[in-house]
Structure formats: C-alpha cells, structure tokens
Amino acid sequence: MSLESMLASLTPEEKLNAMDILWRDLSANPARLSSPDWHGDILAHRIANPSSVPRLPIDAAFDDVRERLNARRDQG
Template sequence: MIGAGEIERMSATERLQAMELLWRSMARTPDKVESPAWHKKILDQRMAKVAAGRGEFLTLAQLKKRLAKRKP
C-alpha cells in the first residue's frame, strides 16, 4: 500500500491521476461502497428542510452560479 509520504512527494498531476484511478476502481463496484451514516443523516435533514419549505434543491448550474457570485 502507498503511504502518505509517497503521496506528498507526488506532483499535483500525479495525485489527480491517482484519484481518477481510485474513483474508476470504486465506480466498478458501487454496491460495495457504503456511504457513512452521517451522510444519510445530513441528507435526511436537508430533505426535511425542503419539505417544510425552508430550503430548496439546486441544480449544479444554479450552485455554480451562486458560488461564482461569492468570489471576491
């Protein structure tokens, strides 16, 4: 297994390539990848907020536009 020190010595490009390889590997078996319980808890809270009319879901395009407005 590769260690944290080896990762730190990689260039940014090499780290991105490693992340892409890991992502592809995990995507081949999505049924074996479990989200942590706290993910479900947060999603449940957000869905309840939307259902109560105190929140809204955004498309990715809407989110990007909102975030772009925040940049100094």
Template sequence: MNLETIIDGLSRDQQIIAMEMLWKRLSQGPDNTAPPTWHRDIVAERVAGLQDGTESLSDWADVKKRLADRLQ
C-alpha cells in the same frame, strides 16, 4: 513507505491523476459497503440547501475547470 507518504511525494497534477484513477476503479464495480454516517449527514445538509435555495448545483466539467484554473 506508507500510502500517505507516497501521495505527499507526488506533484499536484499527479495527485489529481491518482485520485481520478482510484475513483474510476472504485466506481466500476458493485460495492455493498454503506456510506459512512458523516457522508450521509453532508448529503442531507446539501439536499436541504438545494430545497431551501441556499445551495445550487454546478456542472462537473465547470467544477473541474475551476479547480484546474486554481492550480495554475
């Protein structure tokens, strides 16, 4: 059984918990891996949007609440 099949078998709540657990583990230790080019491109686009006023920032707690509300 591959990882994608396991993830697909989880409920939405379980998938979110798994994602948060994975992120916690990935963010705890130093990592010398450079981000992929596509990620840098997206960040550059969003920074440009912030600078020209077409994008805005959201508080992470508010984003999590909006996502949780969508899943209910």
C-alpha cells in the same frame, strides 16, 4: 514508505492522475461502498427541513457553477 509519504512526493499532476485511477476503481463497484450513517442523517434532516431558497432549473444551476469556477480561475 507509507502511502501518505508516497503521495507527498508526487507532483500535482501525478496526484490528480492517482485520484482519477482511484475514482475509476471505486466507482466500478458502487455496491461495495456504503454511505456513512451521518450521510443518511443529513439527508433525512434536509428532507424534513427544506431550504427556503428557491430552487434553480438545472441549466441555471450549471451556469451558476460555471460562473463561480471561472471567477475563481480569474482570481488565481
């Protein structure tokens, strides 16, 4: 049985649990992970071409994300 077919047989709750286990395992040794080349390219592009959209203070940004998530929950 392939990993994909095993994952397909899991419930959504089991899939979330598996993601949590994988994330804990991967994040335990971040030095072993390397970013793909395209990631560095995008960061360099964004540094060279900053957004014209004004930046939000961190608290306002978190509030904005919370509002968007709550709106999505209310729609579903």
